[in-house]
Amino acid sequence: MSSSSSLVAMKKVVHQLRFEASINRVKVSQAAADLQQFCIQNATQDPLLTGVSSSTNPFRPQKVCSFL
Amino acid sequence: MASEKAEIDALKKECDGLRTQIEAARKAVNDGSMTGASGGVASVGRVQLKLRKTLKGHLAKIYAMHWATDSKQMVSASQDGKLLVWDTHTGNKLVAVPLKSAWVMSVAFAPSGNLVASGGLDNICTVYNIKAASPKTLRELDAHTGYLSCCRFLSDSEILTASGDTTCCLWDLETGKQKVVFTNHIGDCMSLALSPDMNTFISGACDSLAKLWDVRDGTCKQTFSGHTSDINAIAFFHSGNAIITGSDDCACKMYDLRSDQEVINYQDTSLNAGVTSLALSSSGRLIFAGYDDFNCHIWDSLKGEKVGVLSGHDNRVSCTGVPEDGLGVCTGSWDSFLKLWN
Numbered sequence: 001m002s003s004s005s006s007l008v009a010m011k012k013v014v015h016q017l018r019f020e021a022s023i024n025r026v027k028v029s030q031a032a033a034d035l036q037q038f039c040i041q042n043a044t045q046d047p048l049l050t051g052v053s054s055s056t057n058p059f060r061p062q063k064v065c066s067f068l
Numbered sequence: 069m070a071s072e073k074a075e076i077d078a079l080k081k082e083c084d085g086l087r088t089q090i091e092a093a094r095k096a097v098n099d100g101s102m103t104g105a106s107g108g109v110a111s112v113g114r115v116q117l118k119l120r121k122t123l124k125g126h127l128a129k130i131y132a133m134h135w136a137t138d139s140k141q142m143v144s145a146s147q148d149g150k151l152l153v154w155d156t157h158t159g160n161k162l163v164a165v166p167l168k169s170a171w172v173m174s175v176a177f178a179p180s181g182n183l184v185a186s187g188g189l190d191n192i193c194t195v196y197n198i199k200a201a202s203p204k205t206l207r208e209l210d211a212h213t214g215y216l217s218c219c220r221f222l223s224d225s226e227i228l229t230a231s232g233d234t235t236c237c238l239w240d241l242e243t244g245k246q247k248v249v250f251t252n253h254i255g256d257c258m259s260l261a262l263s264p265d266m267n268t269f270i271s272g273a274c275d276s277l278a279k280l281w282d283v284r285d286g287t288c289k290q291t292f293s294g295h296t297s298d299i300n301a302i303a304f305f306h307s308g309n310a311i312i313t314g315s316d317d318c319a320c321k322m323y324d325l326r327s328d329q330e331v332i333n334y335q336d337t338s339l340n341a342g343v344t345s346l347a348l349s350s351s352g353r354l355i356f357a358g359y360d361d362f363n364c365h366i367w368d369s370l371k372g373e374k375v376g377v378l379s380g381h382d383n384r385v386s387c388t389g390v391p392e393d394g395l396g397v398c399t400g401s402w403d404s405f406l407k408l409w410n
Contacts, residue, residue, distance in 0.1 A: 007072055010079040016252065017086035020291060025097045026326035031309065032105040035324070035331075035352075036370055038307040040109070042351035047395045049112060049353060052410050058140070058157045059120035059396050059408045 094329045102322070102331040106370040112353060115366050115376035117397065117409040121159050122380075125152055129402040131188070132175040132387050139391035142398060143184050144406055145175035151186055153198060156398070156408055165196050165203040178221040185227055187216030193229045195241060207244045212237065217258045222266055222283070230257035236271050238283060250281050252288040259302045261311070270311050272299030278313050280325060292323040294330045301346040301357070301388075305369075312355055312369070314343030320357050322369065334367045336374055345387045350394025358385030364399045378409050 043049055054060055128148035135142050141162065143153045149170035153163035171189035178184065183206065187193040193209040193216050214233030221227045222238075226247070230236045236250040236257055255275030262269045268289070272278045278299055280290040292311070301314035305322070310331070314320045320334040320343055334355065341361035348355055348369070355367040356378070364385050366376035383402035390397050396410035 004072070007076055007079075010076050010083070014079050014082050014086070016288060017083055017090070019287070020289075021086050021090050021093070023290065023328060025093055025328045026324075027097045027099050028102070028324065028327045028329070028331060029100040029105060031324040031327045032100065032102045032331065035102070035305065035307065035310055036106060036109055038305075039351050039353045039370055042306075043353060045394075046349050046351035046353060047393075048115070048117065048349040048390075048397065048410060049351060052395060057120070057395075057410065059410055061120065 090328075094327070097327055098329065102370065103372045106372075109370055111371070112368050112375055115354060117366075117376065117378060119378075119380055119407055119409055120396070121156070121408040123154055123156075123159060123406040123408070124404075125161055126150065126404045126406075128170075128404060129383070130386055130400040130404060130406065131173050132186075133389055133398055133400040133406060134175050134177045134184075135389050135391040135398065136177045136181050137179045137392055138181060139393040139395065141177070141181065142389070142391075142406075143175050143177050144387075144400055145172040145186050146404065147172060148404075151175055151184060151196070153184065154406070156396075163198045163203060165198065168194070174216055174218045176219045176221055176227070178224055180224050183221065183224055185219045185221065187219055187229070189215045191215060191231070191233075193219050193227065193239070195227065207241055209239050209244060209246075211246050214256065217256065218260045220260060220262055220269075222262065228260055228262065228269055228283070230260040230271055232256040234273065234275075236260055236269075236281070248284070248286040250286055250288070252279060252291075253277065255298070258298060258300050261303050263304050264306060264308045270302050270304065272302040272313050272315075274298040276315070276317075278302060278311060278323065280311075290325065290328055292328075292330065294321055294323075294333075295319065297342070300342065300344050303346055303348055305348065305352050306350070307352065312346060312348065314346045314357050316342035318342055318359075320346060320355060320367065332369070332372045334372055334374075336365075339365065339374075344385060347388045347390040347397065349390060349397075350392075356388050356390065356397050356399075358388040358399060360384045362401070364388055364397070378407070380407055381405065 169190035173188035
């Protein structure tokens with residue numbers, strides 16, 4: 001019966017919302033501070049921020065060797 | 069009948085009450101903005117990456133790409149009916165996998181490098197052994213009733229899939245059977261990403277919601293709203309505490325998992341194109357987002373500002389990826405080319 005399945009569906013929605021409502025939430029200021037700290041701590045190891053030198057760049061176009 | 073209607077009405081009222089409760093709880097911890105807090109952080113300046121290589125070989129639109137964990141090999145999928153495995157350092161093609169169905173939408177590399185998987189409008193996720201003398205079909209995972217939009221390996225024995233049938237699924241590759249089905253989205257699932265610790269994953273869907281799931285028990289732990297159209301791309305911040313989404317509503321958003329809410333919106337009035345794909349630099353400071361406007365725009369993840377652009381494709385950028393060593397960005401496009409930048 002369609003009305004029973006609506007009831008089952010509604011119960012599932014309520015169950016899910018109850019679960020989602022129950023979690024503990026951290027203050028955004030704390031979360032923001034942690035995200036910033038992570039970025040700053042890892043910045044020196046981030047090649048796309050620091051730049052990749054041509055001698056160590058794996059994607060640079062291959063130099064052609066020629067016999068002199 | 070009447071008592072059932074009364075019960076449904078009571079449940080609806082409870083739903084509304086719970087939704088209000090959740091919004092109030094989110095507001096209660098919203099004690100400051102991310103962009104405000106980033107005022108003291110040094111600017112990254114203008115990020116100008118150079119095009120280093122253009123990988124030519126596909127004969128039709130590229131829909132997906134995925135880096136191998138060695139940061140050297142990469143697999144791409146095109147509606148020319150092929151998967152190509154590339155050595156990105158030399159630009160050589162290592163393996164070509166002919167597909168049964170050309171309508172591919174997703175491709176993934178297993179962490180071991182032994183397997184690749186792909187799928188699309190055939191509703192099937194096919195897993196191939198690419199270490200065999202010629203690519204061999206290992207498994208055809210056939211249970212979704214909608215297109216396969218995304219797939220990601222946990223290991224050589226488990227894979228996660230996202231589907232247009234609104235579900236995601238964890239498969240056992242040894243048996244070829246579904247282990248866990250993740251149901252809660254009310255729109256096509258378009259994208260998924262595994263958490264760094266592999267205990268949870270996130271999915272983005274056409275219901276404009278992003279959801280966080282427990283990989284093992286199938287429960288939806290958190291739901292993130294805010295987008296006003298399909299979420300096409302999703303990624304974990306490397307700390308595991310935040311997620312980034314990209315949507316047809318032309319915006320990207322960062323949601324913090326512990327605050328359970330949106331903390332930054334990446335949007336520009338001059339950008340009127342949907343976001344198709346996204347990837348983060350290794351520190352998480354830069355977001356590379358592919359758009360329908362043929363470009364990959366670069367955002368400062370902390371300050372919410374646009375800091376650069378990768379221009380060069382002649383059609384929509386459909387996929388973007390940064391390898392584990394963070395040494396570059398790969399963009400794939402409907403123009404049939406892949407480009408490597410750093």
